[in-house]
Amino acid sequence: MNKISNFTSMSEMVMENSLALHVYYDNNTVCRFVNKAVYEWFGKTPEEVIDKMTSKDLLGSLYEMNKPYVLSVLQGNNEQFERDIILPNGETRCALVNYYPNHNNGIIEGFFVDLVDITPLKSLENELLISNNMIGKQNKRLLNFANIVSHNLKSYSNNLASIVELLQEAESEEEREEMTGYLKNISDGFKTTINHLNEISKLENQITINNEVISINEYIEKSIQILKIQIVKSNAKVINLVNPELKLLINPVYMESILLNLITNAIKYKHPDRDPVIEINCIQENDKIVLSIKDNGSGIDLQRHGEDLFKIYKTFHGNKDAQGIGLFITKYQIESLGGEISVESEVNIGTTFKVYLSSKLV
Incomplete structure (x- = not known):
């Protein structure tokens, strides 16, 4: 040689x-x-x-x-x-x-x-990039959570101190009753805020996610029954197109929460001039399972609100029942399952949320 x-x-x-x-x-x-x-x-x-x-x-x-x-x-x-x-x-x-x-x-x-x-190194590098990206997102949510706790509790504290001071200075029973009413409103609001923060805290501190084999169709039907009163009151029509044979390996608690939040949103933000029609489907797309929830509601101006859509306490329709926490929790749960969520929407036409899951078909 x-x-x-x-x-x-x-x-x-x-x-x-x-x-x-x-x-x-x-x-x-x-x-x-x-x-x-x-x-x-x-x-x-x-x-x-x-x-x-x-x-x-x-x-x-x-x-x-x-x-x-x-x-x-x-x-x-x-x-x-x-x-x-x-x-x-x-x-x-x-x-x-x-x-x-x-x-x-x-x-x-x-x-x-x-x-x-260097194939193994590139695979590890890609895994680290995905992991670092996820950690970065979670750190942002934790920082957001800390800012919310600080801001909200400070606001309640300041308002409470002011009303107590006004209550002490009240000269008539009528003024005292008015201040007492303010105190009750603050108390109710404070309780709601603490409940929300507690929900988020539970999500942030959950270490393991236990998966089970579930029928996605059955969970959709279960969600429809849970929301029956809201569906009837709004005269909504929910169309379940999911194959009854489709089964996924996924966390059932998260799956139920994701469905309830997205269906509730489709009802809550219905168009004022027509009854809600909500179409739910779930298909295989490449290596992902794609759950889609499409409605004919008011729609969202994504150019104005797209960046804030999944942020906590962000609302966009002036709906008095809107609290701005559902989509935040939904996005967190989906990402905790290793998935992603996207949205397509047009004002006065409707909205489609797509949930991309890495869950396995069974």
Whole structure:
């Protein structure tokens, strides 16, 4: 086997038996050395390659992508890049490729190529990016939660102190009754706020999410029964298009909460001039399960409110019953399940929420 002169016997042995691919080309890009890993990467034996194949011959369809690096290294530059390579068995691997020139007394006599499989590292990197992104979102929610606690409790504290002071200064029974009424309103509001914050706190502190096999159709029907009075009062029509045979491995408590919140919203924000029609479906889309809830309600101006849609205590329709917590909790639960939620909406036309779940079909 022909090997270049500046390889020591030890480096030859290491390169020859390494799982990484090592290649040496001369100035005409003819292969003068290659180790046994070439068979794993390109399905060629060293005997088929050495002194017989050029860089273009060996790389095939990859050559045009790598050509700029070949030209650059022949000018004396070091080049490093990543490349997806399809192996002879059809598997795709991500490789870290190093091109570096072979200098001999200031003259470039060819170049070396080292190719190392970094597929596991790239997979780990992608997992870390997803995890860091999720942690970043959760940290933002925690900061938002802390700001809400601080702001709301401070507001209640200040108002309470002011009313107590006015109550002490009241000169008539009528004034005292009025101040007492204010105190009751503050007390009711404070209780509601604490309940909301308690719900969010439970979500933030839940460590494990227990999944069960459920019929999504049955949970939709259950939600319809729970909301029966609201559906009848609003003269709403709920159309369940989900296949009764569809079963998912998912957290049932979260699933019920997600359905109740989204169906309730579709009823609450109905169009003033027509009865609500709510269409629910669930389909497989690539590697995701997509739950969609479509209504013909008032719609949302996403250009104005899109960024705030899932933020806590944000409301957009002037509805006196709106509290701005349902979508916040829904988004949190969906993301805790490893999913995402998107919205399509047009004012006076309606809204469609889509929940993308990584849950498994059973």
